[in-house]
Amino acid sequence: MTRSVYVTGIDRGDGRQVIELGVMELLTRHVDRVGVFRPLVHDDGPDRLFDLLRARYRLTQPADTVHGIGYEEAAALQAERGTDELVSRLVDRFHAVARDYEYVLVLGSDYAATSLPDELNLNARLANEFGAAVLAVVGGQGQEAESVRAEAHNAYRAYHSLGCDVVAVVVNRVAPEHRAAVVERLAARLPVPCYALPEDGSLSAPTVAQIVHTLGAEVLLGDDSGLARDARDFVFGGAMLPTFLKALTPGCLVVTPGDRADLVIGSLAAHSAGAPPIAGVLLTLDERPGPDIMALAGRLAPGTPVVSVPGGSFPTAGELFAIEGKLNAASPRKAETALGLFERHVDTVELTNRISVARSGRVTPMMFEHELIERSRSGRRRVVLPEGSEERVLRAADVLLRRDVCALTLLGDEEAIRKRAADLAIDLADAQIIDPQTSALRERFAERYAALRAHKGVSVELAYDVVADVSYFGTLMVEEGLADGMVSGAVHSTAATIRPAFEIIKTRPNAQIVSSVFFMCLADRVLVYGDCAVNPDPDAEQLADIAIQSATTAAQFGVEPRIAMLSYSTGTSGSGADVDKVRKATELVRAQRPDLLVEGPIQYDAAVDAAVAQTKLPESDVAGKATVLIFPDLNTGNNTYKAVQRSAGAVAVGPVLQGLRKPVNDLSRGALVQDIVNTVAITAIQAQGERPGAGPAA
Template identity: 50%
Template sequence: MARGLYVSASTSHSGKSLVTLGLADLLHRHADRIGFFRPIVEGQDAAGDPVVALIQELFGLPARHARAGMTRAEARELIVGGRVEEIYSRSVAAYDEIARDVDVVIVEGTDLTGHDFAVEFDLNARLANNLGCHVVAVVNAADKTVDEAVDAVDVARKAFYEGKVSLLSMIVNRADPDDAELIRSQVRPGLHHRKVYVLPEIPEIVRPTVGEVTSALGARMLAGLPELDRDVQHVIVAAMNVGYLLERYRDGAFVITPADRSDVMVTAVATSRTPGFPSTCGMLLTGPRPVEDSVLPLLAEAPFPVFAVPEDTYTAAHRVWEVSGALKAGQPRKTAAALGTWYREIDEAELLERISLPAPATMTPLRFLHQLIERARADRQRIVLPEGEDLRVLRAAEIIRRRDICDVVLLGKAADVRDLAAGHGIDLAGIEVIDPARSELLDPFAAEYARLRAHKGVTADAARERMLDRSYFGTMMVHLGHVDGMVSGAAHTTANTIRPSLEFIKTKPGVGIVSSVFLMLLEDRVLVYGDCAVNPEPDAEQLADIAIASAETARQFGVEPRVAMLSYSTGSSGSGGSVDDVRAATELVRRRAPELPVEGPIQYDAAVDASIGASKLPGSDVAGQATVFVFPDLNTGNNTYKAVQQSAGAVAVGPVLQGLNRAVNDLSRGCTVEDIVNTVAITAIQAQEA
């Protein structure tokens, strides 16, 4: 039977959706299937609840596993009509439908924004009991002193006990960051001396985005760059002259100005395009007057979105100030900040002991990727990204920092990198940016490169020139231990990434070549494909190297290796050319790694289908259950992984480089931001084991 966890607030505006998100991410990694339920929601349409949409999006839950019950208006009508039991019965019926197909259900209670707080608190306690859920209680510490926050925990705990709920955990949220440690040390534990967790206020969540502000106002987009996921860090009502305006300008400014103030519009565009000046996250033009025709072409090129509303400036400004940030679908930066804080402050192992979930039986793509992040975070590494002037890399770096995955170093001209980031609303606070040309490391790096390549006739001047290449500079950072790994290739070829590593990082002892694998995330399992990116026509020795390295990579990422050496024939049915190379490679693997289950030559269908495998190779430990697939050449491997990716809907993570002494990985030039984040996590894990 599914376990149930009920996230219940003790006061309004507790930020309990952060706790819901953290629990969902934790449980998604430790249970086969999770469900999510909100019995009562604030909006006018239960089907469009933003928290349900967020959980569905992040964890790939179908609508039948993540849903809402009724609106607050519907619940109020039932309460006033004396039919409160109908709330419970409808909620239990909906909960049971979800619980029937999952291992654990997270339930998020109401927001306690009603007029009768006591009635609503009691409603949540009764809902938790009727659903058979343990309660995770959230106490709001916003605007409270340390003593007030500590007392609030005692008051809330007493109220939950009086409601006879099964209280699993108490979490203090939205604490002043300067007070969080004091609250943590002074708060009193509950029964069984269970610790109380304290989460600090997260500015990135509290700040609304441009999209949230303009959506709340019903503003019409007029011009500019349609990037709405930018934090509104400051609001400026610009009704003064330009000189005074510039004195008040700060990064992340949301400018509100009458539609006839062309001087303000020109200034905002100019400052955002001028290095060293503060950036603008968005602009709101107010009033019924149209923008002058002569200014419209300039606004069309604005590096920020420009919106318009018919209200006067005073009314519009007050409406803007009333908008607060929230966790919603389509906001990866807020989500990353929330999960980063959760992982820093919550002892997940201790919390899981209380829940005691059964071990999962299958591995889904989403859970695999979430576990990657968890493993990377467990032993913090430092990863360099040489392509610091690529927008995708900057977005990924921000998400990595917010999710607290590892430390990131960007290479590039510092002013250009930060101007590019500011122009697109990307926050690089806490991320180091190094310009190789201006770095104090340049000369010692050049001297080391000249020493290492002296046998190739490399001079000091040539070495210095080579170290100005960011791929070489980043690789030397790895080689000399300034960072633990490198990820490159978003804007360069695989050769650009690998060449410096081959020159001075070198391959591991006993490994003849650098190769690669893709981690293929299917609906219910993870397979390893190699080599699909590096070696065009490997010989038998190289195929054996690839097989052993791929098996090691599989183990590294939790896949029990059973290696299929692929060919167009199975067993002894074929001979000649490449099939003989595969047969020879298989024998080499058996001699070099006798403990490794390996079969070859074998056709793909015999490797993955149990009935075909039993027919073609009866008694084989690999046929029908292979997890690692070694392709005979790059042409076959590259086409196969792309065919499976496109036709079977598999998620392809990689290429993951293997065989090098240190953790260096390549990106596809068509990579997404999420691809970069995942590859950095993989590199951090490889660095942990290097």
């Protein structure tokens, strides 16, 4: 039977989209096929939340199946034929969705400008008819703790008294200073869990793009990154420049008549200097600075929006203050902020159990990625990113910080990093930034490196120059316990990333070599490929070591290891030096780790295809079910992982280095932002087995 959860409220303005997004995140961690159903919908435009869910979670559900009935049609139907007819029609449409999915997220009505009588009662009845658990949401914006407690208690009683299975109550948009009191009071009064999420101004702040769209503004300067910035405040220009500059706040939108070129240039210069970074400039009265001023503005703060409206400052102000930020597919950073807020303040394990989400029998790429984020958050570690000014690294850092995945240290020139982050509208307030050139740690690291490399004749003076390199500095942070792991390689070569690790961190006592694996996320499972990135032609002993390390890594990340030692021949059907190497390596694995399931030599098709395995190795416990595939050499492994990645549409997560005493991981120089996020999460998880979390470096 399809399970479902009905997210509903008692009034408008509860910011329920944050909760709906958070619940979808929980569902997609455990369930392969999740459907969405919104019983009642406004007919005045696209469904922004569904568009966000479809884009973020790669939903294939046809858009025309998501919605039940428009509010106007529902009101007319209810008035003409009664509530039973309306409910019956919505139940039919719900079941049309439910039969195609394992779980359905139902989005309750929004209480906004509708003519339906007793909307709460209708939501309760629909939840009961759908057989859905109810997650009740209450808005706490602008209310004192006792008022919020009473609202939440009333919401629970209302839905419970109407026969609903209320699994939890969420109070959203609570004043941060009242949150603890709200949680404490509700815990004593409600028989179900109650979670309280604090108000986050960045969620309600409109983006510059939203302001442009709402006001019909003309964009004179700015790129997509600039238009995606949140306008967290509005500063209206009228004073002389020295006084005006003191009024600027981080993330503000400057609103000024277009003939005040001094305020335009002053604002952009302040942004360029990072004191403070602004969202952009909005020019009123249809006045625009001359071409020379605009050219200077473009050079001062490239990408920063300068937009123009015909109206004056006063009517423009009225329109601006009426705009509220919305979660939609065009604002992915807001989604990351919302999820971070949800995950920090909701017991996701408890809620998952309460809404009865059973894990699917297969693991999809998205489920694997979700698991990485969840596990890395559960035991917070510090990861150092040496390429601190690289745009993809900064965008990944933005996601990691918003989701509270781990603590971050960025290396590089602090002024350059902060300026680049400001241009990208990225808030690095929670990140640590260290410049190896000027850090007080440089001398200490030089002494440590000189001691480690004394046998190679490295002096402290020479080491002082070496450790200023970001890769060496980051590696020494890991070695000295000032960070738990390092991720690099977006702009540096693999050698530049792992050579310092070989010299400083070195291999584990039980590892012969450093090797690597890729997690290959196929449509219905996750396979582990090793070694596809480090060792060109391992001998039998090294190949056995790679297999054992890869099995350990697989188990660490929830993949049950069944090892296939790959070759061009299966069983005893072939001979030759290459086959003999694999055969010997298989015997070594069995001797060293008799607890592991291993088969070899075996061909790829016999390893993963049950039908082929039945023909070639019918008695094998691994053939047809292999999860860890060990390639005989780098040429075979690297080409195979890329062929599977490109031809089968697999998500390749890695390379993940194994065998080092502490985690250091390399990126492809073509790595996407999500690749960096995944690799950092993997590094944090690897570090969880090393030691308690490292504190900030000095």
